[in-house]
Amino acid sequence: MASSSQETQGQGSSNADTDQPPLWSYVTKLEKQGVSGGCWKFKCNVCNDIRKGSYSRVRAHLLGLKGFGISICKSATAAQKLEMKQLEEAYEAKKAESKAKEVALPCEAGLGFKKRKGSSGPLERAFGVETRDQLDQEIARMFYTGGLPFNLARNPHYHRAFQFAAANKIDGYVPPSYNKLRTTLLQKEKDNNICSPNNVDTNALAYEQCSWIKDVHADAIAIKNFIMNHNMRLSIFSKFTSLRLLSVADTRFAYIIVMLKRFKLIKTGLQAMVISEEWSSYREDDTVKANYVKEKIVNDEWWDQVSYILSFTGPIYEMIRVCDTDKPCLHLVYEMWDSMIEKVKIEIYKKEKRPTSQKSIFYDVVHGILVARWAKNNTPLHCLAHSLNPRYYSDEWLLEDKKRSAPHRDGEISLERANCFKRLFPNPDERRRVLDEYTMLSTKSGCFSDLTSIEMMGTMEPKSWWVNFGAQAPFLQTLALRLLGQPCSSSCAERNWSTYSFIHSLRRNKLTTSRAQDLVFIHNNLRLLSRNPTDDEKMWDVGGDAFDSMEDVGFLEFADLSLDEPEFEQDLVIDS
Known part of the structure; x- marks a missing residue:
């Protein structure tokens, strides 16, 4: 294939072509990869590394984004990354604005509806009836095309957003882009001190008395990672026990207990492994961690803490x-x-x-x-x-x-x-x-x-x-x-994992772990604040349309069964 080298302008140069993403100016295109598509062999103008990929990988390389199958640029300074980020956000906003296209309402699209002459009278024009109808239809289309649950219409923040926009004249305003929502705005909302802690003295005593439990769990995690993250150590471990080490995510129910139960079951195998000839003959670069793991595994006091x-x-x-x-x-x-x-x-x-x-x-x-x-x-x-x-x-x-x-x-x-x-x-x-x-x-x-x-x-x-x-x-x-025929619910004892599964569903499985945890944190805190109002918005995140059905309403958990919510109580007690 013939080489198609392209020298770009200097770093950070202005890009006259609006269709050209801005970060291409920070690399040199060397050779087109494939007949179609946007994959190139390119050279980074900052670190001089030669890589392959489309614009998404160029962007990940320069901005230091993980999870795109390309190493990050280690030579880019903070000032350069800030400049790149600003160029990228400006480009996304301009692209969204250029692609925005007004779609006529069905009644105006010639689908057999005839406009009545003189229907826009002075009163209608004064109240902007047509404009309001057009906005309603655009919002409805957002729900229909995005597969959004109708329960979102009860979200108080949904109402506040449009009320704020209507009350303030914001000419040329562009809604936040995809990247801004999942990065800048997400972090800003997390940093917000949404709910201040209560019972600080009581919590401090609880942390003081129970911190050793977290330490034992941290030791178990270190042992598991040391063995699982290397094929040779895992091979030695497999010779001494038929059970596998569990990798339990912290979103699982009672994940600390589940992991320690498995450690108790494989205790004999672990101890036999660290005193075996294979373990002694195998020399790893990180001898400090190896000695630490062995010390914990043969330590009877540590195992007594696990049993306790x-x-x-x-x-x-x-x-x-x-x-x-x-x-x-x-x-x-x-x-x-x-x-x-x-x-x-x-x-x-x-x-x-x-x-x-x-x-x-x-x-x-x-x-x-x-x-x-x-x-x-x-x-x-x-x-x-x-x-x-x-x-x-x-x-x-x-x-x-x-x-x-x-x-x-x-x-x-x-x-x-x-x-x-x-x-x-x-x-x-x-x-x-x-x-x-x-x-x-x-x-x-x-x-x-x-x-x-x-x-x-x-x-x-x-x-x-x-x-x-x-x-x-x-x-x-x-x-x-x-x-006597009713089951009980343990969802109220499940910490955050039901909320995590609600956010990190199969259709949204590209979320990174840290970003998903940030979403869980923000979601739970905003839900706590949403319980303050006394109007219908108090139940916006629990029930469906008029609370008439418990199926397909997108509620998180039905755990707080209380006589303070008689509609829910009657649904269980009477209609069962």
Whole structure:
């Protein structure tokens, strides 16, 4: 193929051709690659490296962008990069402006619609009716062509953007470009101090007491990376264990526990590897890291810390796993919570070798975190479902632990149950009947005084018990069958990964990890602020059109089930 060298003008020279991207002026085109397309063999005028690629790679090379399959220019100064970036943004804005094309409305495109003479009267012209209609149609086309959910129209920032533009005369304004949205504006929004932290003193104590957990996890990450990032070390590791090291992203559910569980399983293999002849005979350049990895793997104190983390987080992890299924478990959550707290306390006090009567600072911190999470995610429905489980009135369950009490003897449960009855049965007569039926259930009297029903309370599956023995309490039976068949949700304990999956979907999988995490950070903070208004915008990011359907509405998570949101409550309780 004949060489087609092209010498460009000097660096940063003005580009007379508006179709020519500006950063071509910073390289010298040497040879065209292929018959069609824009791929060239070029020489960088800054670092003198010879590379191949299209303009996107030229741009990535000069601006230092990663993920484009080309090394960055190490000779470019900060001033040069700033100049290149300004030229690129100006070019993108000019290109967008030159490509902007007014498209006539369908009614003006000759599709059989006839304009009525004199339809634009003085009143219409004064209020700009035609202009408003044209703008509405352009916005609608943006939704239709971009596949945007209609729920976006409830976004308060969507309204503020157009309100600001209408209230301020901005001649020649061009909307932010693709690159500006994902770089400059994104970083500027992240740097904004959106929500100031609360409970600083409490958080400082929690960080002080729990920072060692993060240190143990960091050591596990270092060991995993040292082994996985080299074929020879990975080959040696594979000889001593059949299990593989897990590379768990921090967007996964309980990712620290998952990784440490795998480390515990391969402990023997890891220790055999670092004391083997293959490990000793293999010499790597980075001996400092190799010695560090070996020191940690053969250190019994480090493994004791791993075991300790898994032991006191085990009850928490198991409870969340139970709640993260489709099986009915709403009526089991309250008891699981009490049992989980007690098991966590036992593991911590056993490790610290102190009686339960003494104070443990670490347990107080862990308990405070768990109680705060429970207070945030607990709902009255948990208490009501607990009250309608016949097992918790049986002698078998009550005698298992002397600290247990029946639901009607628990103050918190009774208060939340009463709130549920008020919401679900606003009619006073119906509520009185429900209270009478619950009195018979809790005291095992009336229609629930049959010996067979009492004997089966602790052994029969709750829904089956209500089917067999609850016919004479129709209100309570109907409510119990609906609640006892409801699964629970663990999404409120999932940190940010549900939001991450919402942002980093298969159609948007070109986002870099850092940019996706920035989007998660900004999204969560703006959602917190959006809860302040009391109008319809308060629910803009949760429900769909008029909250009439839970399908295909683009909501993030349906976790905060609360009687403060009766529309959602009724959708679950009544329509199930």
